[in-house]
Each structure stands twice: as structure tokens, then as C-alpha cells.
Amino acid sequence: MSPLRLEIVGVFTSRRTTAWAVLIAAVLLGGTLVAQTTRPTGSPPLPPNKPATGEPPRDGVDLMVNGGFEDADEDAENHRDGPPHWQKIDGLVFHWQRDPASPERGRVIRIDTDVDQKQAYSWWVKRYLHDAPLGDAPQKTQTVEPKYGTIAGLDGGFYWSDYIPIRPGRAYRVYVDAKGPASKVFIRGYDKELPLSFADESPAVQEVFREARGEPDVDSKGRPLKYRLRYRYTTWFPVGGSAEWKTYTHDRPRHPTGRELTEDVRFIRIVLYPYWPPGEYWYDNVRVYEVDPLPEGGKPKADEADVEEGKVIR
Numbered sequence: 001m002s003p004l005r006l007e008i009v010g011v012f013t014s015r016r017t018t019a020w021a022v023l024i025a026a027v028l029l030g031g032t033l034v035a036q037t038t039r040p041t042g043s044p045p046l047p048p049n050k051p052a053t054g055e056p057p058r059d060g061v062d063l064m065v066n067g068g069f070e071d072a073d074e075d076a077e078n079h080r081d082g083p084p085h086w087q088k089i090d091g092l093v094f095h096w097q098r099d100p101a102s103p104e105r106g107r108v109i110r111i112d113t114d115v116d117q118k119q120a121y122s123w124w125v126k127r128y129l130h131d132a133p134l135g136d137a138p139q140k141t142q143t144v145e146p147k148y149g150t151i152a153g154l155d156g157g158f159y160w161s162d163y164i165p166i167r168p169g170r171a172y173r174v175y176v177d178a179k180g181p182a183s184k185v186f187i188r189g190y191d192k193e194l195p196l197s198f199a200d201e202s203p204a205v206q207e208v209f210r211e212a213r214g215e216p217d218v219d220s221k222g223r224p225l226k227y228r229l230r231y232r233y234t235t236w237f238p239v240g241g242s243a244e245w246k247t248y249t250h251d252r253p254r255h256p257t258g259r260e261l262t263e264d265v266r267f268i269r270i271v272l273y274p275y276w277p278p279g280e281y282w283y284d285n286v287r288v289y290e291v292d293p294l295p296e297g298g299k300p301k302a303d304e305a306d307v308e309e310g311k312v313i314r
Contacts, residue, residue, distance in 0.1 A: 091137030
């Protein structure tokens with residue numbers, strides 16, 4: 001029997017409750033069911049399907065702004081805060097640089113998931129809540145085996161784009177250059193443009209930020225405050241798994257508005273998401289193209305729903 005991986009994403013509450021993270025990965029293999037929360041006790045599973053390589057169309061219109069990470073933020077001090085239209089880098093987990101092995105590529109994104117979560121959270125409070133300059137980024141501390149307390153073992157190295165407008169009834173194909181261990185690229189859909197901030201779709205980080213601001217973690221009746229993920233649509237495809245740069249895409253186009261519960265989606269965001277094993281992951285040239293929809297639209301077969309078209313966020 002081939003592995004069946006099921007993710008359930010819903011409402012998140014405090015880390016201090018048993019419902020801290022209702023993101024469950026269940027792996028069914030050989031009659032054994034293993035449930036895992038976002039704080040794993042073992043190595044997170046890698047994508048079960050093989051990454052697909054492919055070249056983008058020569059005559060297509062790329063909807064991704066600054067997907068090559070070359071433009072600098074003119075408002076950032078010394079233009080070092082990271083590429084515009086993407087989240088601000090931190091100099092600890094998220095790096096904006098040239099690849100020493102391929103300097104001709106220009107600037108790329110390097111994400112290091114071999115960083116202790118406690119160190120990352122402490123720096124993120126200073127960096128993203130108190131506007132600490134990038135030059136104050138700490139030197140990475142040595143992580144300890146089995147490294148389950150790292151960004152790789154807990155949060156994953158999420159790196160989000162800004163909003164990309166899409167059209168109803170259309171399909172989309174994403175291409176990403178990647179190097180390093182296997183990882184994921186998510187496509188997530190929204191029905192409107194909401195305010196963006198660092199880790200705005202990460203409940204655990206938002207709880208840390210709430211504590212740092214001195215805000216309560218329970219409501220007036222003593223109930224844990226809930227954090228609802230804001231995207232309406234999500235899908236992903238695997239990339240990486242090679243020590244050389246390659247261009248990856250997905251076998252089938254994605255249909256963010258293809259189902260009744262997602263027909264109001266009008267924007268997507270791209271998420272580069274490396275996690276396990278702890279290490280360095282490299283990304284470049286993120287491209288998004290509008291393509292013709294498939295006859296079946298966004299209604300995949302049940303056993304393909306996770307990878308091929310994603311789930312609905314209610």
C-alpha cells in the first residue's frame with residue numbers, strides 16, 4: 001500500500017491547550033496510523049511524490065512580481081531588508097544573497113532550517129516587532145541532535161510572497177528553481193487582500209508576538225483565543241532533492257476558483273516551505289502563469305486531492 005498523507009487545517013488555539021495546533025498529519029501505511037501535530041516527536045515526513053521538472057512557456061506572461069529576487073527595496077536601509085513583494089528577511093533563517101557556487105544567478109533566497117526555534121523566536125520578536133536592523137541578526141547557535149527543536153522539526157522555514165491577482169475560472173501553473181533537499185511550494189488563495197505581516201499565517205509565532213506585546217491569550221470568559229487561518233484555498237507541489245539547481249513545476253495546473261467554496265478566491269500567495277531535514281535550501285526564479293483550465297476544473301479525485309489540487313479552508 002502506498003502512503004496516504006492527510007492534513008487537517010482549522011482553527012488554532014493557545015500552545016498551552018491540548019488544541020494548540022489542529023494541524024494533523026496522519027500517515028497510513030501497512031495498517032498503522034500515526035497522528036502527528038506541528039510539534040513532532042520524530043522526523044517529519046518528506047513529500048511522498050517525486051518532484052516534476054519543466055521549463056516555463058517562452059511566450060507566457062509571468063504574474064509574479066520580483067520572482068527572481070533581484071529588485072531591492074528602495075525604502076529599506078542599505079537596500080538589505082530583502083526583495084520587495086516578499087516577506088522581510090531576518091539574516092538568521094531567511095537570507096537574501098548570491099549562491100557562491102552559482103554567482104551568475106544573481107540574488108537568491110537561502111533558508112536555513114537548522115536553527116534552534118527558541119533562538120529564532122527571540123530574534124523574530126526583536127526584528128519584526130521592534131524593527132531591529134538586519135545587522136543585529138545573531139550568530140546561529142549550535143543545534144543538538146536529534147534536532148527536533150529546530151525550525152526544521154517544528155515550524156518549517158516559511159517564506160511568503162505578496163498577493164498575486166487571479167481571474168475566476170482560470171487555472172495557474174507555478175515554476176520554481178530550487179537546490180537542496182526536497183521541500184514544498186504552497187499556493188494559497190484569498191478572497192480579498194488582507195493586511196500582511198511576518199508569520200501572519202503561523203499561529204505559534206503569532207502567540208509569541210501576542211505575549212511579547214503583553215496581550216492576553218484568553219478572552220473575557222477565560223477561553224483560549226483562537227487564531228483562524230485566513231486563506232480559503234491551498235495546494236502544494238514538491239521541489240528540490242538535488243545538489244544542483246533545477247526548475248520544478250507540477251503535473252497538473254491548479255484551479256483556485258474551481259470549487260463552490262473557493263469560487264470567490266481572487267488572490268494567491270506563493271509560500272516556499274522547506275522543513276526536514278535541517279539544512280540549507282535555495283530558491284530562485286518563482287514564476288506564475290495563467291493557463292487554460294482542465295475540463296474537470298478544480299475537482300480532483302479523492303486520492304489526488306492533497307497534492308494535485310489541495311483542500312478547502314472553511
